[in-house]
Amino acid sequence: MKYDLPMMATTLRVLAADTIEKANSGHPGAALGMADMAAVLYGQFLKFDADDANWFDRDRVIFSNGHASALVYSLLYLMGFDKMSVAQLQSFRQLDSFTSGHPEITTPGVDFSTGPLGQGIAAAVGMALAEKMLAARWGDDLVNHKTYCFVGDGCLMEGISEEAIELAGLWNLNKLIVLWDDNHITIDGKTEIATKTNIPMRFKASGWQVLTCNGLNQKSIQKALKKAQKAKSPTLIDCKTIIGYGAPTKSGSPKVHGSPLGAEELAGLKKKLNWAYPAFEVPIDFLNWTHQVGRRGAVEREKWTMRVNNHPAEEQFKKEIRGELPDLAGILKTIKQKFLQAKPDLASRKSSQLVLNELLKAIPNMVGGSADLAASNLTKTENSKSIQPNDFSGNYINFGIREHAMGAITNGMAVHGGLMPYASTFFVFSDYMRPTVRLGAFMQAKTLWIFTHDSIGVGEDGPTHQPIEQMVALQAIPNLYLFRPADAVEVAESYEEALRLNKPCALVLSRQNLPTLRRDIRVNLVHQGGYLLRTPLKKRKLTLVASGSEVSLAVKAADFLSEQGIDVAVVSMPCYKLFMDQPEKEQNKVLGTVPRLFVDAGSAFSWYPFKREQDAILSIDTFGKSGPAKEVFADFGLTVENIVKISKKMIK
Numbered sequence: 001m002k003y004d005l006p007m008m009a010t011t012l013r014v015l016a017a018d019t020i021e022k023a024n025s026g027h028p029g030a031a032l033g034m035a036d037m038a039a040v041l042y043g044q045f046l047k048f049d050a051d052d053a054n055w056f057d058r059d060r061v062i063f064s065n066g067h068a069s070a071l072v073y074s075l076l077y078l079m080g081f082d083k084m085s086v087a088q089l090q091s092f093r094q095l096d097s098f099t100s101g102h103p104e105i106t107t108p109g110v111d112f113s114t115g116p117l118g119q120g121i122a123a124a125v126g127m128a129l130a131e132k133m134l135a136a137r138w139g140d141d142l143v144n145h146k147t148y149c150f151v152g153d154g155c156l157m158e159g160i161s162e163e164a165i166e167l168a169g170l171w172n173l174n175k176l177i178v179l180w181d182d183n184h185i186t187i188d189g190k191t192e193i194a195t196k197t198n199i200p201m202r203f204k205a206s207g208w209q210v211l212t213c214n215g216l217n218q219k220s221i222q223k224a225l226k227k228a229q230k231a232k233s234p235t236l237i238d239c240k241t242i243i244g245y246g247a248p249t250k251s252g253s254p255k256v257h258g259s260p261l262g263a264e265e266l267a268g269l270k271k272k273l274n275w276a277y278p279a280f281e282v283p284i285d286f287l288n289w290t291h292q293v294g295r296r297g298a299v300e301r302e303k304w305t306m307r308v309n310n311h312p313a314e315e316q317f318k319k320e321i322r323g324e325l326p327d328l329a330g331i332l333k334t335i336k337q338k339f340l341q342a343k344p345d346l347a348s349r350k351s352s353q354l355v356l357n358e359l360l361k362a363i364p365n366m367v368g369g370s371a372d373l374a375a376s377n378l379t380k381t382e383n384s385k386s387i388q389p390n391d392f393s394g395n396y397i398n399f400g401i402r403e404h405a406m407g408a409i410t411n412g413m414a415v416h417g418g419l420m421p422y423a424s425t426f427f428v429f430s431d432y433m434r435p436t437v438r439l440g441a442f443m444q445a446k447t448l449w450i451f452t453h454d455s456i457g458v459g460e461d462g463p464t465h466q467p468i469e470q471m472v473a474l475q476a477i478p479n480l481y482l483f484r485p486a487d488a489v490e491v492a493e494s495y496e497e498a499l500r501l502n503k504p505c506a507l508v509l510s511r512q513n514l515p516t517l518r519r520d521i522r523v524n525l526v527h528q529g530g531y532l533l534r535t536p537l538k539k540r541k542l543t544l545v546a547s548g549s550e551v552s553l554a555v556k557a558a559d560f561l562s563e564q565g566i567d568v569a570v571v572s573m574p575c576y577k578l579f580m581d582q583p584e585k586e587q588n589k590v591l592g593t594v595p596r597l598f599v600d601a602g603s604a605f606s607w608y609p610f611k612r613e614q615d616a617i618l619s620i621d622t623f624g625k626s627g628p629a630k631e632v633f634a635d636f637g638l639t640v641e642n643i644v645k646i647s648k649k650m651i652k
Ligand SMILES: Cc1ncc(C[n+]2csc(CCOP(=O)(O)OP(=O)(O)O)c2C)c(N)n1
Pocket: 029, 030, 065, 067, 115, 116, 117, 118, 151, 152, 153, 154, 155, 181, 183, 185, 186, 187, 243, 257
């Protein structure tokens, strides 16, 4: 057996095919087609050390066409990454393995979870951007690596890729190298049935360098990758390949995309590749050699560690790359006091800006932006400075009108590490980035989504711009914590909680002014998710439950009712999920046993777990209406008078 990269590619092909055959499930097409690309990249170019999969200054790799997972796992096995073994390859796609259907970030050596096509390339742009922003702050000595991304035809058909390509070109992310598995085949047949676009021209139009190579010829791949190393702009390498390369009768056909080869075809593949060993057997000497390949970067890693240890700001750097944030309560103490004293009537997007300003002043690695709504989302502050092409010293990102890529780029930055990224748009357009919010939540990527214009309170822009079901739709995403604060104090507390939580979080903020309701800031009450904002005076008759702008309506209604001798409590529930995380006993203490009226300028769904027979929900379960906000609220019965009316009926 030869100890060289062509043999590595052969081994990858056979291992991947055997892995899929054993599972009787998986995608041999891309795995067989990209084996040479992967062998050359990992064997000669990639900066990494399999002994430390999380080395911060390693090159990042994203397999955006995540269906090539069998290739990924075979590669990680040959390189000697932790957890990867023959037993794992044999457990491909089985429960509780490290070899799940599509690559997941929990597998050492996998830099991003992929499978939803197109998100990977956009996340790669985010990683390459993170590298640039960190390098601008810390210098090449500490941060200097590339981002590689494998894509298939599918990723490039997805619209998100175009958004991401444009931004990568604009920013001149010259350390981003995309390898395109150009095989002209997708599931349904030839790519021609669904596109006639000249893809290289697409990339060139956005300022990329485009190189072409024979993706099945290692010399050709090497030449292209070598040229890409010194690029002045991001690089697409158009790798001409054949899907299922090596499969004697199925290669070149969509049939090989997503089902096992079958015994006969597999035998034919091995014969063609001159492979003489039993399934899953790799001669130990060869494996030792590939393990050495996997440790090519060890010396460089040690040198980097020394440079970090000798750096004057070593501690700060280490804290930031560990994802540690400074004392948030300390940073926000003054502004909370100011809110308490001044009791402003302030849109929560505006109080958010004031809070964000303090955070950006104190947290140098907090970065973010908006999809062309900086002036509306108010996520750009006095302490924001926009990044520019070739100048990444800023902390603000103009994403343009590209919500989907913004989501993926933000996830990419978060998963890269070293930054605390946020991104913002109108709440209703969270729909445009829902797939990325979902994938980020799946990875538990630490992102902060800032959604403003949170309800029919948007007013005149009308029902297309008025979120109704967005709140419950996002509440349904596991791991994601949404905060819909009722006043400026809750806004500050929500930021504190959101940043402290080791989960992706979203702030949902109003366009319209909200009165300051809180009279006390000693304890962060948002921490409980829901709490008694207005405690009953003597004997509670009714509990009003709301979040965001509806809380002030509830408080006014409660004041009115108590003047008439009806004792009403008000529960503010800024974070539904944190409340759901509370023990039932605590929940019941807050919600009380008396009738509950839930008031919500959106869908009713999330209240049903708490709604008993004697309770009621005042909500909006149709689309909104165009008109001044106050009138739209009145039209839907979201008024103090109506809350009072319903309350009285309920008590009777
Ligand atoms: C967003 C999204 N839509 C659809 C799919 C289902 N899907 C998986 S692979 C694939 C075809 C991809 O074609 P290509 O990238 O050319 O891969 P190849 O067949 O060449 O391996 C599709 C439609 C998906 N994974 N993600």
